[in-house]
Amino acid sequence: MTDPFKGAAIQFEPDFGNKDRNVSALLALVEEAATNGARLITTPEMCTTGYCWYDRQEVSGLVETIPGPTTDRFAELAHKHDCFIVLGLPEVDAETNLYYNSAALIGPEGLVGVHRKTHPYISEPKWAASGNLGHQVFETKIGRIAMLICMDIHFVETARLVALGGADVICHISNWLAERTPAPYWISRAYENGCYLMESNRWGLERGVQFSGGSCVISPETEILDVVDDGDGIAYGLIDPARSRMRQIAGEPVMLQRRPELYSELMTNTYTWNPGEFFRLYGHQPIEKGRRSRIAVGEFTPTSDHDANLSMMSALAEQAKVQGSELIVFPAFALTGLDNPAQTAIPLSHPAAQTIGKLSQQLGISIIAGFAEAQENERFCSVMIARPDVPAIAYRQVHLTQDEHAWATPGDEFCVFDLPLGRVGVMVGHDAAFPETGRILALRGCDLICCPSSISDGFHLGHPGSKVRQPEPIPYGADQLHWHHYRVRAGENNCYLAFSNTRTVANQAAGLSGIFGPDTFAFPRKEALVQEGGLAVAEIDTSSTSPTYPTNVVRRKDLVLMRQPHHYLPLVMSSVAI
Numbered sequence: 074m075t076d077p078f079k080g081a082a083i084q085f086e087p088d089f090g091n092k093d094r095n096v097s098a099l100l101a102l103v104e105e106a107a108t109n110g111a112r113l114i115t116t117p118e119m120c121t122t123g124y125c126w127y128d129r130q131e132v133s134g135l136v137e138t139i140p141g142p143t144t145d146r147f148a149e150l151a152h153k154h155d156c157f158i159v160l161g162l163p164e165v166d167a168e169t170n171l172y173y174n175s176a177a178l179i180g181p182e183g184l185v186g187v188h189r190k191t192h193p194y195i196s197e198p199k200w201a202a203s204g205n206l207g208h209q210v211f212e213t214k215i216g217r218i219a220m221l222i223c224m225d226i227h228f229v230e231t232a233r234l235v236a237l238g239g240a241d242v243i244c245h246i247s248n249w250l251a252e253r254t255p256a257p258y259w260i261s262r263a264y265e266n267g268c269y270l271m272e273s274n275r276w277g278l279e280r281g282v283q284f285s286g287g288s289c290v291i292s293p294e295t296e297i298l299d300v301v302d303d304g305d306g307i308a309y310g311l312i313d314p315a316r317s318r319m320r321q322i323a324g325e326p327v328m329l330q331r332r333p334e335l336y337s338e339l340m341t342n343t344y345t346w347n348p349g350e351f352f353r354l355y356g357h358q359p360i361e362k363g364r365r366s367r368i369a370v371g372e373f374t375p376t377s378d379h380d381a382n383l384s385m386m387s388a389l390a391e392q393a394k395v396q397g398s399e400l401i402v403f404p405a406f407a408l409t410g411l412d413n414p415a416q417t418a419i420p421l422s423h424p425a426a427q428t429i430g431k432l433s434q435q436l437g438i439s440i441i442a443g444f445a446e447a448q449e450n451e452r453f454c455s456v457m458i459a460r461p462d463v464p465a466i467a468y469r470q471v472h473l474t475q476d477e478h479a480w481a482t483p484g485d486e487f488c489v490f491d492l493p494l495g496r497v498g499v500m501v502g503h504d505a506a507f508p509e510t511g512r513i514l515a516l517r518g519c520d521l522i523c524c525p526s527s528i529s530d531g532f533h534l535g536h537p538g539s540k541v542r543q544p545e546p547i548p549y550g551a552d553q554l555h556w557h558h559y560r561v562r563a564g565e566n567n568c569y570l571a572f573s574n575t576r577t578v579a580n581q582a583a584g585l586s587g588i589f590g591p592d593t594f595a596f597p598r599k600e601a602l603v604q605e606g607g608l609a610v611a612e613i614d615t616s617s618t619s620p621t622y623p624t625n626v627v628r629r630k631d632l633v634l635m636r637q638p639h640h641y642l643p644l645v646m647s648s649v650a651i
Contacts, residue, residue, distance in 0.1 A: 086277035107154035141164035229508035254287025363615035369393035405443035414445035495520035566592025
């Protein structure tokens with residue numbers, strides 16, 4: 074085990090094409106950070122040259138090998154100060170003459186390793202090849218270090234791969250744009266993987282592109298240890314490898330609770346072909362034609378009194394129906410209560426569950442509600458799915474917390490079904506802590522993921538506002554709910570997500586239930602949050618303006634299409650280094 078050490082994330086605006094000036098300025102910033110005691114220092118993506126290149130020819134005079142003249146200069150500083158430096162630059166492979174958007178990890182003894190950006194943004198294919206070195210974790214004397222570059226982190230798989238590889242800290246270097254920072258994706262990747270994230274982003278305007286700044290150091294508990302909003306600067310934070318190696322979310326050992334035997338679909342990409350044609354293939358389970366619909370989430374605190382819970386759900390379902398909803402989602406354990414679930418568990422044939430089925434039929438509305446399920450001698454954390462004119466079914470939670478393991482049996486399959494409004498997937502409670510769950514549901518073609526939950530604080534953060542003036546309609550002012558982990562879950566999978574949370578958990582404020590849209594970067598946000606009265610209703614749209622290829626992101630799923638599954642093999646293996 075290594076001791077805690079200081080990390081430094083440098084924020085910098087490169088002078089486009091002026092490598093000499095940029096390298097000199099970066100060396101000065103790195104020297105400042107090292108003099109202030111930093112042992113790991115990160116710099117932004119493509120910081121030696123600038124980013125917005127027209128084509129391969131334009132950048133050809135600035136690419137260089139790694140190791141090469143520029144990395145050698147930073148190696149001298151690393152040796153002088155006994156530190157490690159992550160440097161972003163355009164690389165040329167001497168053997169193939171291919172160019173890459175790369176990050177070099179440089180230590181006191183020289184080059185430690187290289188990461189080539191694996192998941193390209195729209196600009197990289199103009200000049201660079203996609204990275205071919207995978208997602209590595211480098212063992213150093215200060216700890217285990219991984220590198221990701223900008224767009225890489227949009228994909229749940231990349232940070233998960235390096236976390237499974239044992240990374241203490243993810244060094245994410247970027248030219249992030251189009252939103253207020255620290256970006257929600259950065260925070261979610263630290264949170265769900267239980268490790269530190271050091272973020273070096275650039276700022277400023279280049280060829281009409283406004284970059285967001287917000288370089289920072291993020292702890293596994295999502296605390297922003299330090300941040301630079303606008304301008305050149307350095308964010309510092311203490312990195313404790315022992316904390317990362319616990320691999321916990323809210324005290325849960327999440328890496329040990331994964332179910333890789335159920336994750337084989339992560340190695341596929343169901344969106345490489347026209348999704349409309351793919352899901353109609355052989356006439357097997359075609360997705361309903363897209364249209365506009367309304368759905369709802371209900372929020373309350375369930376008790377062990379079935380009748381009281383049913384009364385609350387009935388009232389909220391009736392309100393949702395009046396507002397045109399075709400489906401309503403209730404919290405985890407909505408039917409049976411949060412206390413002593415092993416004792417309050419009921420079978421799906423219980424009169425209380427039958428009442429939910431009758432309510433669905435009476436109102437003509439689908440109902441998804443959590444309950445503790447009893448079947449013979451087994452107990453499950455389950456969700457009841459009641460639909461008009463269809464027998465009720467139960468989904469059993471796949472990922473259990475430590476407390477749930479003491480009384481419940483985990484389920485062994487994910488749940489997807491079709492409604493007139495589209496394809497629906499379900500995850501419940503602790504399932505949502507695992508990015509693999511939402512990804513598998515998206516790969517199966519879900520338009521909507523329903524997530525009954527009972528989670529307290531820790532999945533959201535506010536933002537005081539940024540000095541970076543984003544173009545309309547991107548917000549930059551203060552926001553009490555800048556990061557909501559379940560909003561990120563929706564956007565990363567291009568699905569709508571209906572998150573229904575209990576209002577209080579163990580006397581702690583919880584709630585923040587809502588319906589989130591399928592595009593994280595669509596402003597103003599397409600979402601509805603529960604305010605008062607315990608109900609939120611929102612329109613979801615799965616329609617398309619083209620009869621041949623989906624024009625709607627929820628059916629097109631750009632972020633699912635752009636995955637690179639050939640890199641993801643460790644995600645489905647049972648033996649990993651954590």
